[in-house]
Amino acid sequence: MPFCLSRRWPVRQLIAATSIALLVACAEKPTAADAQPLQTVPAVTAPAMVPPVVPTGDDLDLAPTQTFAEWQAGFRKEALAAGIRAELFDRAFAGVSPDMSVIKADRSQPEFTRPVWEYLDGALAPLRVSKGKSLLQQNAQVLQNIEQRYGVDRQALVAVWGLESNFGQIQGSKSVINSLATLAYEGRRPAFAHAQLIAALQILQQGDIAPEKMLGSWAGAMGQTQFIPTTYNTHAVDFDGDGRRDIWGSSTDALASTAHYLQSSGWQRGQPWGFEVELEKDFDYALADGTIRKTVAEWVDLGVSTYAGGPIAPGEWKLSASLLLPAGHSGPAFLVFDNFRAILKYNNSSSYALAVGLLSERFSGGGLVYGQWPKEDLPLSRTERIELQTLLGQHNYDAGNPDGIIGANTRKAIRSAQQSFGWPADGYPTHKLLEALRSR
Template sequence: MTARRSAVVLPLVLAALFSACASNPSVPEGGSVVRGGKRIPAKDFDTFKRDFAAEARAAGVSQRTVDRVVPDLELLPAIIKLDQRQPEFTKPVWSYLADTVNKARIDRGRELRKQYANILNPIAGHTGVPAELIVAIWGMETNFGDFTGKTSVYDALATLAFEGRRAEFYHKELIAALKLVDRGDLPAGGVEGSWAGAMGQTQFMPSTWLKYAVDGDGDGRIDLQDSLADAFASTAAFLAASGWSGDLAWGCEARVPGGFDWRLAGEDKGMTLGQWSALGFERLDGQPLTGGARATLFAPAGHTGPVLLLSDSFRAILKYNQSTNYALAVLTLAERMAGRTPIHTPWPTDLRMLSATELREMQERLTGLGFDAGEADGKVGAKTRTALRNWQASVGRVADGYPTADDLARLREMTVPLAPPAQAVPAESQTLPAAAAD
């Protein structure tokens, strides 16, 4: 796909957008329509559409747009199945990186970086977001525009708002989509995207489009599908508003000093680079580790694999997609396109990654021992990693927060048997679409 224009015009409003912030809506289980200030299930899809039309009008959507879009909404049962499927097995980080950051994608990314330099360079200069990073997200999201989705976005959002796990979230996304129709950015007749409602070259959710997308080519409208200038400028605007900073970039690989207390690792244990240096940390590339920029320590495969000091820029990528594997892949792809190798330490490929069932068991056992691991959902988030670190430290293990089969075996020795887990349904890993975290 080619850009409609060879030059990019960045409107002055872009700078104002950088101070905007996104918020995560509260998401009740079930529920479809609002009545008397409470969200309750609609008895059928026709009732949902009728009540949603009133909700959209109350949210400021024009009657004309409501009349053109809502009556034609269709329920897509296959979307509900996709939303409900939870993966039992996911790829370890090293396999994910090998699959997504391959030579073909790196080479193609470099060529496209050169091809669209006249669009990318002004955006990078204005926002501080590197051109390679924009191209890397483009590559990860849609394979450089090869596949932007074939699902009716309005129908997908309506289906998930009617019957999905995150009904409130998708209600707001559908209203945002209708506001984009009001604004002239989306056609009332429909638009195609991902099954979860993301659209365009770099897969924006409607609310993200509404808040952060900009007119990169200066034609008076925002088109994230057919205008690369709009898509690139909007991606940069979102990342800049989410905290990307060019001074430290995303972070660096580090060498851990002997005797380090791994409980200082984690998302909530940030220190300045100077403080990490004072503890004995060194950059693996030999550059000095100095300054007042904040960084957190992260070992994506435990203490036997690469150890990273991560900046706020890394967390900006997590706002685009909440998966740490995704963020590492995007940044590795960007670095490789720029001719650099960001990670040198070999991955511990002999480690077996725990299944979702095993992770749920680990969470339950940690909580049972007084280490609050949060909801037993089979996903390793910040709360689970903190609980695991604290337990590991309490029994004399390296407290890196990485769940291993040895950890689970030890936990089983320390706790009573649990009830048999529910039968899990194997599935491919499903993650939120890009830019859906706000």
């Protein structure tokens, strides 16, 4: 039974072009603290399928080499060659012009990130939990049908719904065509923007929505569960049977489309997303790496136990799990399974996936975290992360390009440095490590 185990809290597909796939493959996965900050009512954020921006010193110097009218004329030829009708293109582009707020958002690199515990406080806010409970009851039959069709737990779907758009209330107010045209013209990621813009025009041509009603985030994410256009084309479904795949106005279509995406991302019917665990004092924290997977039985042999000694369900002993330390070795620990990884494909942030799992359990009274967060140890700023990566490289710990993104290469370098100091090698960036490297 998913998301319902004794004494524990078990709890969009983007292949637009080869160049886009390479962008995703080469990007380092963000740490938990790198998730988008939540407000009391969450801001609509771009989904994980948008490749993360790796900042360079040249970003602000980029300038188009042609006028927008010239770019639009060239793109119109591409669109028509791809099968878009001329009258549909002209209607969709009526009044479209570059939006500087989109360019600014695309290039922005926030200096500070909220700690994972603050992120979770917003994600698991009482109002969101209460609203989710109510919607689970109101949509019980529809959610049951979606569960039967796709095998994805209804609580998880409602959690995604709540985190992406506050249950459909905040979907974004920008023209998707205008935003994507701006990003394509701006020129920093033309392959991605072009692919999304063609896909958006295909959606309009299919008749699922009118151009003036195709609204979303600055990055082109749309609807109640924030699909980008290519993901919409591959995974959106008409589950309410009205002849349109309406992820904007139909919560049924939005939730079923999300279930379809999670199913294709490896969701395992009837399995938990993960659960909180405790570690022995001499535990080898270097094992807390998302690339390391072991069965629950193997983790137990290595010194991992369920929190407060809760039982492990018979079917879980052989499940493949990774160990997650979202705030390093001094914070809570979790074993996470395939369903956690499926959520990461929806939004590639460990704190987001953790929030989905915990929120799904809060709807039934669970989802509590019992380990203590290290609230005295605030995350490094972006400037400090870049300095840390630079210092690691200077001390022969290869962290890759100093870009402020704490991904696999940086975590490996951090572990090596921590081991040299005789510290727990959890791969987590801290002020203590930064100061030690400065002193060295």
